[in-house]
Amino acid sequence: MLERLLWKRLALELGLFCLPALILGLLFGYLPWLLLVSLLAALGWNFYNQLKLSHWLWLDRSMTPPAGRWSWEPLFYGLYQMQLRNRRRRRELALLIKRFRSGAESLPDAVVMTTEEGNIFWCNGLAQQLLGFRWPEDNGQNILNLLRYPEFTRYLQGQDFGRPLTLVLNNGRHVEFRVMPYSEGQLLMVARDVTQMRQLEGARRTFFANVSHELRTPLTVLQGYLEMMNDQELKEPLRGKALDTMQEQTRRMDGLVKQLLTLSKIEAAPNLDMQERVDIPMMLRVLQREVQTLSNGNHDVIFRVNDELKVFGNEDQLRSAVSNLVYNAVNHTPAGTRIEVCWQKTAQGAQFQVSDNGPGIAPEHLPRLTERFYRVDKARSRQTGGSGLGLAIAKHALNHHEAQLEVISELGSGTRFVFTLPNRLIVSDTSTKNVTHS
Numbered sequence: 001m002l003e004r005l006l007w008k009r010l011a012l013e014l015g016l017f018c019l020p021a022l023i024l025g026l027l028f029g030y031l032p033w034l035l036l037v038s039l040l041a042a043l044g045w046n047f048y049n050q051l052k053l054s055h056w057l058w059l060d061r062s063m064t065p066p067a068g069r070w071s072w073e074p075l076f077y078g079l080y081q082m083q084l085r086n087r088r089r090r091r092e093l094a095l096l097i098k099r100f101r102s103g104a105e106s107l108p109d110a111v112v113m114t115t116e117e118g119n120i121f122w123c124n125g126l127a128q129q130l131l132g133f134r135w136p137e138d139n140g141q142n143i144l145n146l147l148r149y150p151e152f153t154r155y156l157q158g159q160d161f162g163r164p165l166t167l168v169l170n171n172g173r174h175v176e177f178r179v180m181p182y183s184e185g186q187l188l189m190v191a192r193d194v195t196q197m198r199q200l201e202g203a204r205r206t207f208f209a210n211v212s213h214e215l216r217t218p219l220t221v222l223q224g225y226l227e228m229m230n231d232q233e234l235k236e237p238l239r240g241k242a243l244d245t246m247q248e249q250t251r252r253m254d255g256l257v258k259q260l261l262t263l264s265k266i267e268a269a270p271n272l273d274m275q276e277r278v279d280i281p282m283m284l285r286v287l288q289r290e291v292q293t294l295s296n297g298n299h300d301v302i303f304r305v306n307d308e309l310k311v312f313g314n315e316d317q318l319r320s321a322v323s324n325l326v327y328n329a330v331n332h333t334p335a336g337t338r339i340e341v342c343w344q345k346t347a348q349g350a351q352f353q354v355s356d357n358g359p360g361i362a363p364e365h366l367p368r369l370t371e372r373f374y375r376v377d378k379a380r381s382r383q384t385g386g387s388g389l390g391l392a393i394a395k396h397a398l399n400h401h402e403a404q405l406e407v408i409s410e411l412g413s414g415t416r417f418v419f420t421l422p423n424r425l426i427v428s429d430t431s432t433k434n435v436t437h438s
Contacts, residue, residue, distance in 0.1 A: 013071050017042040046072075053079075110191040113182060118143045118156060130175065130193055143189075152177065166194065174198045211373075215256070218249035259389040263372070266317055266396045274401075277427055278315045280322070280343055280350075281307045287323055288341075291330055298335035304342045310427040311350050317397035321405075324390035325354045325417050333358035349423045355416040361409040369407055370395040394419075401425065 021038040025031030049072045056065050063083070068076035101124070104111045110127035114120050120133070120141055127133050133146060144153055155165045161179045168174055174195045182188035225242045288303050295301060311318075329339045333356050342353040361369070368374045370391045395405050398419050409415035 010071055014042060017045075108192075112143065112189040112191070114143055114187045114189065116185050116187060118187075120146075127191065130173070130191060131169075132171075155179075211256075211260070215253060218253050221249045222246050256389075259393065262320055263389055263393050263396065266320070266393060266400070274312045274314075274425065276312060276315060278311050278313050278318050280309065280311060280318065280352075281305050283315075283319055283322065284341065284343055287326055290323075291326055294327065295330050299330060299333065300336075300338040301330070302338070302340045304340065304344070306344050309343060309345050309350055311421050312425045312427060313401050313421070314397075317400060321394040321397040321419070322352060324394045325352075328390050329354050329356050329415075329417075345426070346420065348420045350421040350426050351418065352420075353416060353418045355414060357414040360411040360413050361407070361415055362411055366407055366409060370405060 018035060018038045021031070021034035025034045049068060052066050052068075053076070056062075060066075065076045065080050065083075067073075101122075104124045105126075107124065107126070110124065110130045112120060112123040112127050112131075112133070120138055120143055123131075123133050123135055123138075128135055131147065138146060144156065149167055149169075151165065151167060155177070156179065161181075165177045166174060167177065172195075173193055174197075176192045176194045178190045178192075180188050180190075225246055228242065284303060284305050288301070291301055326339075326341060333339065337356050337358045339354070339356045342351070342355075344351055344353075372389060372392045391405070398405050401421055402425075403419045403421050406418045407415070408418065
């Protein structure tokens with residue numbers, strides 16, 4: 001195995017060049033001239049190897065250095081080993097960069113790498129989608145030319161990166177920016193889409209505001225009558241009216257709390273066991289008697305039910321969805337309206353439909369009907385005791401059963417609420433026979 005070059009090896013090589021001159025000088029004389037020739041030969045040998053090395057470094061494209069002799073052999077071999085180490089390090093560095101970029105591409109955030117001046121030299125795919133960058137066209141572009149927002153410019157130029165910056169982009173999305181020094185002269189920027197988080201915060205604030213508003217009205221009524229009773233003794237018929245009103249408002253608060261608990265229970269429900277058999281026809285027969293009592297003959301209610309059509313699912317949630325849709329039709333359509341409830345099998349699955357020939361719903365209300373506390377006619381909803389939670393309960397219950405609530409309505413042409421449970425949730429005749437035999 002070759003070792004590094006030592007001065008002893010150089011001295012031995014020089015001695016080998018001079019040894020013939022010494023022998024010939026001792027035999028024939030002219031020793032100084034012969035030593036001079038030997039030294040010139042040694043110098044020529046070194047010049048020749050230097051030229052070989054220069055040719056390989058600058059002109060030869062082969063990866064293997066030329067073969068050397070004597071003292072040049074460890075030098076050429078050392079260069080070859082150094083080249084192998086550098087190639088191995090480049091491969092490791094390329095693999096590390098590849099892993100970094102692969103990891104950055106897998107992040108749920110946009111990642112942008114810039115110089116301290118803001119010139120972009122790399123970004124991941126999400127940065128292109130979220131921030132509108134184009135790669136590699138934007139390579140070398142200053143990020144301030146691409147994100148033209150005064151707040152972002154002040155944030156980047158201020159160099160105060162201890163806190164994040166949240167902006168509303170031109171596409172309407174809320175984006176949180178975090179910038180941190182990455183290495184000397186470089187910055188790493190992470191941008192996260194927080195639109196959904198902001199929407200959830202807004203929904204939470206709206207939810208609490210709506211709950212407070214819904215509870216404030218009955219509580220104000222109760223407080224007013226209680227103060228009247230405290231200040232003076234109420235006599236009939238005022239006393240009876242006060243008690244009836246307080247009982248009505250108490251029932252309203254009780255119904256609101258129950259619906260809130262039902263909605264919370266449905267939303268927080270874990271994965272449901274879809275092996276439970278639900279007898280929807282029997283459920284609708286019970287519901288038909290309740291609806292007749294609720295309508296008190298003011299509506300023409302027709303039930304068209306396939307008595308053999310049963311499904312797998314969660315009985316409580318399906319009952320909540322079905323009953324809220326039917327009660328919604330009875331409570332929010334004027335007297336004389338024809339209401340039709342259908343439970344039939346279609347090519348898509350088990351379809352439930354509630355339709356009426358009432359006044360219909362304006363198009364601007366349709367996308368928001370299933371929002372909590374959203375009501376088309378707030379005055380009528382308060383008169384009928386509606387809380388605006390029924391359709392939200394139905395929507396979330398149906399989502400657990402892989403079904404979507406569709407609302408089809410036109411002003412003056414009535415309204416139709418439809419959902420379809422997939423075919424795989426329908427109880428087949430084979431399943432029914434197996435249950436009977438067991």
